[in-house]
Amino acid sequence: MTKGLLINASRCIACRACEVACSLSHEGEIDPSKSLIGMQLFNEAYFYYPMVCAQCEIPYCALNCPTRALEKNPETGQVDFIADKCINCNLCTVTCPFGAVTVRDGLAHKCDLCDGDPWCVKFCEVGAISYGELPEPADHLRALPYLRFTDEVVPLTPVTGDAPTA
Amino acid sequence: MKGGYAGKFLRVDLSSGSVSEEPLPSDEILRKYIGGLGLGAWIINNEVPMNVHALDPENRLVFTTGPITGTLIQSSSDWTVTSVRHELHSKVIHGSHSHGYWGAFLKLNGFDGIIVQGAAASPTYLWIHDGEAELRDASGIWGLDTHETEDAVVVDIGMVAETSVAAIGPAGENLVEAASIENDKMHSASKGMGCIMGAKKLKAIAVTRGPYPVPIANPKEFLQVSLEWHKTVEGTHVIAHAARARPPDAGDAPYFTTGKNFSDPEWSKEFRRGVSEESEKFPVHPRGCWACPSPCAYGIDVTTGPHAGYEATLAGGFENSEGAAAMAGVDEPGTVLYLTDLVDRLGLDVGTPSCAIGLAIECFEKGILTKEKTGGLELRWGDAEMTEKLWRMIAYKEGFGAILAEGPKKTAEYIGGEAPNMVVHVKGSGPNLHDWRARPSIIVGQAVCPAGPCWQGSLGSELMGEPDLGFEPQDPWEMKGKGALLAGTQKRSTFEDVNGVCWFAANINMRRTPGYHTLMARSIATAVGWDDFSHEEVLEVGERVMNLQRVYGIRRGMTKADDLDIGPRFMEPHTTGAYAGLDIRPHLVGMIEEFYESMGWSKEEGKPLPETLKRLGLDDLIPPLYAEPAGSKPT
Numbered sequence: 062m063t064k065g066l067l068i069n070a071s072r073c074i075a076c077r078a079c080e081v082a083c084s085l086s087h088e089g090e091i092d093p094s095k096s097l098i099g100m101q102l103f104n105e106a107y108f109y110y111p112m113v114c115a116q117c118e119i120p121y122c123a124l125n126c127p128t129r130a131l132e133k134n135p136e137t138g139q140v141d142f143i144a145d146k147c148i149n150c151n152l153c154t155v156t157c158p159f160g161a162v163t164v165r166d167g168l169a170h171k172c173d174l175c176d177g178d179p180w181c182v183k184f185c186e187v188g189a190i191s192y193g194e195l196p197e198p199a200d201h202l203r204a205l206p207y208l209r210f211t212d213e214v215v216p217l218t219p220v221t222g223d224a225p226t227a
Numbered sequence: 228m229k230g231g232y233a234g235k236f237l238r239v240d241l242s243s244g245s246v247s248e249e250p251l252p253s254d255e256i257l258r259k260y261i262g263g264l265g266l267g268a269w270i271i272n273n274e275v276p277m278n279v280h281a282l283d284p285e286n287r288l289v290f291t292t293g294p295i296t297g298t299l300i301q302s303s304s305d306w307t308v309t310s311v312r313h314e315l316h317s318k319v320i321h322g323s324h325s326h327g328y329w330g331a332f333l334k335l336n337g338f339d340g341i342i343v344q345g346a347a348a349s350p351t352y353l354w355i356h357d358g359e360a361e362l363r364d365a366s367g368i369w370g371l372d373t374h375e376t377e378d379a380v381v382v383d384i385g386m387v388a389e390t391s392v393a394a395i396g397p398a399g400e401n402l403v404e405a406a407s408i409e410n411d412k413m414h415s416a417s418k419g420m421g422c423i424m425g426a427k428k429l430k431a432i433a434v435t436r437g438p439y440p441v442p443i444a445n446p447k448e449f450l451q452v453s454l455e456w457h458k459t460v461e462g463t464h465v466i467a468h469a470a471r472a473r474p475p476d477a478g479d480a481p482y483f484t485t486g487k488n489f490s491d492p493e494w495s496k497e498f499r500r501g502v503s504e505e506s507e508k509f510p511v512h513p514r515g516c517w518a519c520p521s522p523c524a525y526g527i528d529v530t531t532g533p534h535a536g537y538e539a540t541l542a543g544g545f546e547n548s549e550g551a552a553a554m555a556g557v558d559e560p561g562t563v564l565y566l567t568d569l570v571d572r573l574g575l576d577v578g579t580p581s582c583a584i585g586l587a588i589e590c591f592e593k594g595i596l597t598k599e600k601t602g603g604l605e606l607r608w609g610d611a612e613m614t615e616k617l618w619r620m621i622a623y624k625e626g627f628g629a630i631l632a633e634g635p636k637k638t639a640e641y642i643g644g645e646a647p648n649m650v651v652h653v654k655g656s657g658p659n660l661h662d663w664r665a666r667p668s669i670i671v672g673q674a675v676c677p678a679g680p681c682w683q684g685s686l687g688s689e690l691m692g693e694p695d696l697g698f699e700p701q702d703p704w705e706m707k708g709k710g711a712l713l714a715g716t717q718k719r720s721t722f723e724d725v726n727g728v729c730w731f732a733a734n735i736n737m738r739r740t741p742g743y744h745t746l747m748a749r750s751i752a753t754a755v756g757w758d759d760f761s762h763e764e765v766l767e768v769g770e771r772v773m774n775l776q777r778v779y780g781i782r783r784g785m786t787k788a789d790d791l792d793i794g795p796r797f798m799e800p801h802t803t804g805a806y807a808g809l810d811i812r813p814h815l816v817g818m819i820e821e822f823y824e825s826m827g828w829s830k831e832e833g834k835p836l837p838e839t840l841k842r843l844g845l846d847d848l849i850p851p852l853y854a855e856p857a858g859s860k861p862t
Contacts, residue, residue, distance in 0.1 A: 076516065
């Protein structure tokens with residue numbers, strides 16, 4: 062089983078704490094454009110969700126990477142990025158169907174799952190992002206890129222204390 | 228200074244049409260005033276002379292953020308607009324706060340704030356993008372309501388994604404005193420800042436998310452502080468009540484709901500229950516502000532009643548609905564949400580006009596006000612169509628609406644007879660609309676707040692205890708000590724107005740948590756790099772800003788008599804229910820004097836003492852305060 066980030070779009074409220082936490086923990090500064098998890102916003106429809114590396118079963122980014130800087134890890138099932146091998150050819154950004162790989166400063170960037178303790182999950186109090194075992198895609202989807210959305214509702218913290226009064 | 232701040236201000240001179248950048252004030256000044264209301268008040272005090280009226284071009288409209296704005300601290304979405312408050316006859320410096328994405332987007336453009344001066348010859352709007360700013364023609368959108376303006380501006384700039392627009396509506400254009408600035412469809416900077424923007428013919432400020440990172444001095448520590456903050460707030464998610472437009476019917480809450488000009492607490496209680504229960508059936512779409520997982524902002528689809536099919540975009544608690552509908556006796560749930568949204572669209576704050584509306588209707592019902600004086604209008608409790616008409620007439624200053632737009636005190640004078648004894652106001656303007664007669668310290672807080680009635684006046688001493696200020700929730704019936712506790716809560720409240728965090732979403736539970744002040748101090752220390760910023764400094768900054776505002780107010784003619792100027796109805800005890808007979812009137816002067824003394828102000832006049840100003844490093848304010856003859860400078 063592959064561990065990765067699960068997205069529950071119905072929970073997302075577009076607070077963007079995931080983007081801020083990601084850029085702050087990786088870059089030491091606040092810049093959503095450098096976040097490895099990116100908000101998709103359809104404000105008029107109140108529909109929003111974060112897009113992030115799906116650790117695809119068959120990762121197009123890795124298939125097309127000429128230097129194997131991106132590679133499916135046979136043990137963890139995750140798509141690893143080896144910075145030393147990256148030659149800044151941009152093929153990964155073109156082939157990833159989710160826009161989850163970006164290239165800046167001559168290097169590809171994608172979600173590294175924060176060594177198994179993702180900051181975005183810690184700050185997602187509404188439970189739109191969780192870290193766990195990704196659901197197996199159905200057989201007919203196995204060869205296709207498959208974003209791991211989930212219907213599972215992560216319970217919110219129960220309400221305690223008094224109501225705000227303003 | 229290593230982080231927290233973007234590093235510069237934008238100065239916009241509308242008279243000459245020029246836009247320029249300037250550096251932030253020195254590190255020393257930043258540490259004294261931090262940002263938000265603090266920096267805004269400092270700039271107003273420096274740049275706006277005592278004889279300048281709020282609507283004069285020489286007045287400044289200062290948009291500021293704090294060093295925490297746009298970061299990871301819970302609801303670090305706060306942006307502030309500070310100016311001389313027109314509602315209070317240009318006597319005070321007031322900072323209004325709003326939220327959403329606007330402040331964070333501004334900072335990501337490399338600006339900590341915008342200083343707007345002068346007045347444009349024709350309608351104009353400002354667009355900030357890619358770290359640059361340009362003034363653009365707004366003739367085509369002048370006249371639109373705030374929501375239409377937001378959409379029209381985004382179209383005008385070419386549908387650029389991730390653009391947040393702060394705009395005025397018809398009320399601001401027509402210089403209605405209570406006009407507000409609305410942004411991101413759901414949020415507003417209230418208490419009359421919109422009419423100053425209108426006087427400058429500035430229709431909107433659009434900010435597209437910028438490409439400049441916000442630096443953080445100590446990212447690792449700051450992540451930990453943010454996480455601690457989030458985890459502390461987690462227990463009381465606003466999401467579960469405010470975002471569902473149904474505040475819980477728990478404890479004493481019903482007694483705080485107001486309606487019908489504060490004349491009928493039992494009706495108001497029923498109003499709250501009815502609207503809460505009915506609107507529970509409406510689909511709700513919460514939307515968070517920057518880094519805020521407790522969304523009090525939401526879209527809501529009205530599915531029943533005459534406004535079925537209407538989608539309202541609201542935020543905050545019940546305050547706006549009480550003002551927009553309950554004060555006129557309207558309680559059909561869909562109509563309540565529709566009217567609340569209408570007031571936002573017109574670009575109005577509810578407090579001041581609704582106290583005038585409530586008073587007028589009650590006077591009409593009692594025969595004190597007649598058709599001759601209302602321009603033929605028949606005013607009755609619960610007439611939704613008439614209420615909508617009145618709101619529109621206020622925004623456009625039409626007929627009787629022009630009288631109501633002047634606020635409750637002037638409306639009472641216009642009506643005459645018994646009306647001045649039935650009015651709710653603080654210094655002539657509307658208070659934050661709940662029935663605070665069951666929580667007297669909040670009434671006193673609204674009265675002595677150096678910005679005039681607003682939430683800087685704090686939530687008082689009875690609703691919750693604050694371990695960091697060393698007190699347990701106070702008995703509402705106990706009048707002694709309220710003034711002294713209020714001095715502490717207002718200093719803390721004022722700090723929450725300068726750091727860039729929304730107090731409503733983030734701070735309510737924090738105040739009950741020991742170590743809150745230390746956490747605020749650590750957030751500043753780790754973001755900016757002032758490693759020795761302490762929790763004592765938190766209260767000191769709040770106190771300094773309050774004193775600056777107070778001195779400015781006194782120099783412009785604010786007196787103790789103004790602090791005691793409260794509409795009689797706002798202090799009239801309930802006759803039924805748990806708080807019947809709770810009467811603050813005999814204690815009011817004592818409480819206010821106790822507050823003055825706790826602040827280090829003179830008991831007789833509420834004038835900051837020289838030693839208080841010296842202790843706070845405000846020595847330069849002593850000569851003008853004590854040498855000048857007080858007040859009455861503005862025309």
